[in-house]
Amino acid sequence: MSKLKVDPLALGPDERPLLNASYGKLMMWFFLMSDAFTFSSLLIAYGALRIRSGAQDVPWANPEEVYTHTPVLYEVFHLEWPLVFVGIMTFILILSSVTMVLAVEAGHRRSQKEVAKWMLWTVAGGLAFVLCQAYEWYHFIVGHSDGAFRLLAENGKEVVALLVAEPGVMALKNFDGEILATGSTAFSNYVNGLAERPDVMELIRIAKEYNAPEIGALLQTGVDTYGVEGVLTSGGANMLVNEYGPPAFANLFFFVTGFHGTHVFSGVVINFIIYLNVIKGTYEKRGHYEMVEKVGLYWHFVDLVWVFVFTFFYLI
Amino acid sequence: MNAMAEATNGKKAIYRTTLILSVLTAFEFLLAGLKGSLSEWLGWSQDTVWLLVVLTFVILTIFKAYYIVSEFMHLGHEMRRLILSILVPFIFIVWLIIGMVIEGDWYGRLTKDAYGSNQIELPALDEMQGEQSEVTYYG
Numbered sequence: 001m002s003k004l005k006v007d008p009l010a011l012g013p014d015e016r017p018l019l020n021a022s023y024g025k026l027m028m029w030f031f032l033m034s035d036a037f038t039f040s041s042l043l044i045a046y047g048a049l050r051i052r053s054g055a056q057d058v059p060w061a062n063p064e065e066v067y068t069h070t071p072v073l074y075e076v077f078h079l080e081w082p083l084v085f086v087g088i089m090t091f092i093l094i095l096s097s098v099t100m101v102l103a104v105e106a107g108h109r110r111s112q113k114e115v116a117k118w119m120l121w122t123v124a125g126g127l128a129f130v131l132c133q134a135y136e137w138y139h140f141i142v143g144h145s146d147g148a149f150r151l152l153a154e155n156g157k158e159v160v161a162l163l164v165a166e167p168g169v170m171a172l173k174n175f176d177g178e179i180l181a182t183g184s185t186a187f188s189n190y191v192n193g194l195a196e197r198p199d200v201m202e203l204i205r206i207a208k209e210y211n212a213p214e215i216g217a218l219l220q221t222g223v224d225t226y227g228v229e230g231v232l233t234s235g236g237a238n239m240l241v242n243e244y245g246p247p248a249f250a251n252l253f254f255f256v257t258g259f260h261g262t263h264v265f266s267g268v269v270i271n272f273i274i275y276l277n278v279i280k281g282t283y284e285k286r287g288h289y290e291m292v293e294k295v296g297l298y299w300h301f302v303d304l305v306w307v308f309v310f311t312f313f314y315l316i
Numbered sequence: 317m318n319a320m321a322e323a324t325n326g327k328k329a330i331y332r333t334t335l336i337l338s339v340l341t342a343f344e345f346l347l348a349g350l351k352g353s354l355s356e357w358l359g360w361s362q363d364t365v366w367l368l369v370v371l372t373f374v375i376l377t378i379f380k381a382y383y384i385v386s387e388f389m390h391l392g393h394e395m396r397r398l399i400l401s402i403l404v405p406f407i408f409i410v411w412l413i414i415g416m417v418i419e420g421d422w423y424g425r426l427t428k429d430a431y432g433s434n435q436i437e438l439p440a441l442d443e444m445q446g447e448q449s450e451v452t453y454y455g
Binding site: 020021026029033036037040041044045047048049050051052053054055056057063064082083087090091094095097098100101102105108293296297300301303304307308310311314315316 | 326327330333334337338341344345347348349352369370373374376377380381384385387388389390394395398402405406408409412413416417419420421422423424425427428
């Protein structure tokens with residue numbers, strides 16, 4: 001306590017400086033606390049649903065099979081290395097947190113040029129992270145080449161067969177994995193690119209058109225004998241079903257990483273505004289760079305949340 | 317202490333924290349890659365290894381959180397009153413974690429027969445496409 005430097009911006013002695021921090025900084029802390037409560041609730045909901053799923057013997061998604069796309073590695077070399085990309089994303093966010101501390105540190109020395117430099121790096125890091133997340137979401141939604149269409153019976157609940165897009169071929173499989181029929185690549189590519197839940201009649205029509213009569217015939221049999229009514233989903237994920245695990249998994253993924261991404265994006269915007277103020281000389285005139293410290297608190301909080309999201313969504 | 321020395325000191329602490337965070341993240345990443353084959357190497361049961369790995373991840377995450385909050389957010393250098401008024405309310409979160417873990421497990425076991433085993437619970441197609449659905453999706 002003796003080493004504590006009195007913050008000149010804290011409330012004056014007659015106002016009993018209880019916490020030795022300025023009003024703005026205190027309010028930022030309490031805002032972050034409430035935000036931390038929100039994120040905690042979301043992550044606890046994730047935990048509860050995942051544990052429930054485990055108790056029901058319904059397997060949860062395995063992160064190593066979900067997050068397998070890395071730019072360049074996937075597009076150029078066709079490699080699907082699990083978790084590499086998210087490791088890079090985590091590192092980007094940690095580094096942008098570091099550049100933020102360096103900006104704050106430069107602010108203490110009132111070195112306008114250095115503050116501006118480090119703020120700009122922080123903005124760049126945040127932007128890079130948001131772009132990475134866009135890439136990740138894209139591949140999460142589109143899914144893998146082995147994602148399956150599920151054919152549904154009349155009651156709409158029973159799954160009769162799977163229409164699986166395998167590399168280069170489209171296969172109709174039953175639940176034992178036996179291939180009932182295969183279709184041409186053209187059909188496979190076309191179906192892969194379809195929006196989720198096409199009508200089964202539409203699929204039969206496409207099968208004829210794209211030289212996959214075997215699948216068309218089998219689908220027709222499905223309609224006639226099992227009363228197949230619809231095709232639920234392609235590979236990938238939406239809010240109702242996904243190829244990875246229970247629906248709750250994708251819903252939580254969208255909500256939690258989306259909510260975090262929103263925080264990152266607003267952080268980028270706020271950081272950029274502060275950067276503009278720095279180069280304009282606003283804080284030089286004010287005599288201190290406390291504003292940089294305050295947005296710094298927010299930015300580190302975003303990094304902090306990612307540490308938890310990273311652990312629960314990608315590692316465990 | 318002159319301004320120059322103070323600056324180097326501050327930067328040293330920053331780089332030290334960066335190093336710690338990077339090493340912990342790299343270790344987590346490595347463990348995530350190896351966790352599949354750990355039970356074979358160590359000769360322990362799958363469940364034991366799983367529990368240990370999860371526990372390691374959680375502990376490392378708390379370590380990382382500590383360094384970010386204490387060093388980057390500078391909370392470790394604030395007054396004790398401020399530190400406590402930020403941290404103490406999180407007792408409620410600890411309570412919520414315990415409560416929801418128990419609740420999740422209980423509810424899962426309760427509904428196991430209806431939604432467990434090989435049956436895949438899927439919403440009805442017409443209800444999905446309809447405007448208003450009163451179906452609850454279990455997952």
